[in-house]
Amino acid sequence: MTYKVVNMVASTRLTENIDLNEVSEILGIEYEQEQFPGMVYRVATPKVCLLLFRSGRCVAAGAKEISHVHEAVKILHDDLMAHDFELWPLKDVDIILQNIVVTHNIGVGLDLERLVISLPFEHSEYEPEQFPGLIYHLKDPNVVFLIFASGKCVISGSKTFEDIEAAIVKLKVQFEEILEFVKVDE
Numbered sequence: 001m002t003y004k005v006v007n008m009v010a011s012t013r014l015t016e017n018i019d020l021n022e023v024s025e026i027l028g029i030e031y032e033q034e035q036f037p038g039m040v041y042r043v044a045t046p047k048v049c050l051l052l053f054r055s056g057r058c059v060a061a062g063a064k065e066i067s068h069v070h071e072a073v074k075i076l077h078d079d080l081m082a083h084d085f086e087l088w089p090l091k092d093v094d095i096i097l098q099n100i101v102v103t104h105n106i107g108v109g110l111d112l113e114r115l116v117i118s119l120p121f122e123h124s125e126y127e128p129e130q131f132p133g134l135i136y137h138l139k140d141p142n143v144v145f146l147i148f149a150s151g152k153c154v155i156s157g158s159k160t161f162e163d164i165e166a167a168i169v170k171l172k173v174q175f176e177e178i179l180e181f182v183k184v185d186e
Contacts, residue, residue: 003155003164007101008063012073012094014080015056015087023052026083041076048072056087060095069095100158104168106151106175109184115147118178136171143167149184 020039024031031039038051038059046068051059058076063069077090112134116126125135136145141163146154158164
C-alpha cells in the first residue's frame, strides 16, 4: 500500500484539571485564553504540537508516527511533573488516535469534471472556484478523499491504518471501472 503519513491527531488526559495560567508562568509559555482556550506546548524532537486545556485534556498534532505522540506526551508530562504539577501517572494515561492524514498517488492525471459525474453524486463535491480538488466522502470506511487533477490525493478521517488501506483499495476498485473515462491523456 503506497501512502505517506503527513499528520496524526491524538488525544489524552493528564489530570482532572490544571491551572494553565500557572503552567504558562512557570514554563514561560505564552497563553492567551481570550484568543484560544488551550495552551500551545511545542516539542522540537519529535516535532509535535500539544494543546493543553484546563480540563487536563491534551491534543497532539503534527506527528508522523504514533511513537512520536507518545514521546511528546511523555516530554510534557515529565516537564509538568518536574515543576510539581499533580498529574496522573503516565502509565495510566491513555492516548487515543483521533485522525490519521495521509497522501496517496493514484498514478495518473485526472479530469475532475468527468470524475465528479462518474462518482456517486451524494458522496462527491467539486467546486473548482472554491477549492481545486474533488472532495469524495467514502462511508465504509468513513474517510474523506481530497482528489487533485495531478492524481494525488489526501485521505483524512481515519483512526486506523487498516481503514486507510481499505479505503485505498475501495477507491481503486471504483476507479477501475471509470479510469479510461476520467484520466487525462498525456
